[in-house]
Amino acid sequence: NFFRNIGLERRNDNILSSYSFANSDHQYAVEDDPSSYCQSSLKSLTIGQKQICLLHADHMPVVIQGASKGIEECQNQFQDRHWNCSTVRDGTVFGPVLYHANRETAFTHAMLSAGVTYAVSRACKQGLLKSCTCSRAARPKNLPRDWAWGGCGDNIDYGYRFGRDFVDTPEKEVNPNIIDSPVSFINTNQTNVENEMKRKPLRRSRIRRQMNIHNNEAGRRAVYRLTRVVCKCHGVSGSC
Structure with a gap:
């Protein structure tokens, strides 16, 4: 699973050394074959994430950095708690706590999701990615008329969608839909109790996936809602 350990790969020289700046615009590019890179170097990705990697290989160092930032922020906020987001090298990042549906698991999902959204949004602004540029947000209605609207803002809309x-x-x-399919689980030779016992783990799995998606969305919305317009005044006249 993506959440298990991709955030720790920021410190892996073999991962980030696969990238170079492709042109004068300083955009990320993979030096090796993207197919080999996505399948071999980023082993923690799921099948669907590897397909996204093939389409957007230049996004992966940004995703890694964003997930790493999420881990660092989690450790910062919980540094004085008994559970302090300490990481382990067993594929779970945070240890057995992620095997359970609890507050800590919910927070880590939200934090890592927020980190990826923020990192991709900022990378668009910096011109590191081929498929996005600066934000195209409309001029705020409450902006004074004599203030100029321009510059290059974080592309939070793109970061949200990609994240x-x-x-x-x-x-x-x-x-x-597999849980709702009677053909998949019901055996006419078994009792209703036995069939129900088969359904319960899968029903819990579906609820857990829905919970994870909800927490991922909470992290993205936090970044989206906390994004604000910053106006800079410069020059001798102090024009804005």
């Missing part, structure tokens, strides 16, 4: 597609993919790769 949603990439981060939520693992939760959507399982057929959501």
Whole structure:
């Protein structure tokens, strides 16, 4: 799963060394074959995420940095708590706590999702990605008429969409209708109790996936809602 360990790969020289700046615009590009890179170097990605990687290989170092920022922020906010977001190298990042549906798991999903959204939005502004540029947000209605509207803002709309597609993919790769299909589980030779016992784990799995998607969305919305317009006044006249 994406949330398990991609955020720790920021410190992996083999991952980030696969990238170079492709042109004078300083955009990221993969030096090796994208197919080999997405399949071999980023082993923690799911099948759906690897497909996104093939289409947007230049986004991956930004995603890694965003997830890493999410981990760092989690550790910062919980540094004085008994559970302090400490990381382990067992594929879970935060240890067995993520196996359970609890507040800590919910927070880590939201924080990592927010980190990816923020990082991609900022990378668009910096010109690091081929498929996005500066924000095209309309001029705010409350902006004074004598103030100029321009500059290059973080593309929060693109960051939100890409973050949603990439981060939520693992939760959507399982057929959501399988639990409601009587053919898949009901065996006429078994009792109703036995059939119900088969349904329960899958029903819990569906609820857990829905919870993860909800928490991912909470992280993205936090970034989206906290984004604000900043006007700069400069020059001798102090014009804005």
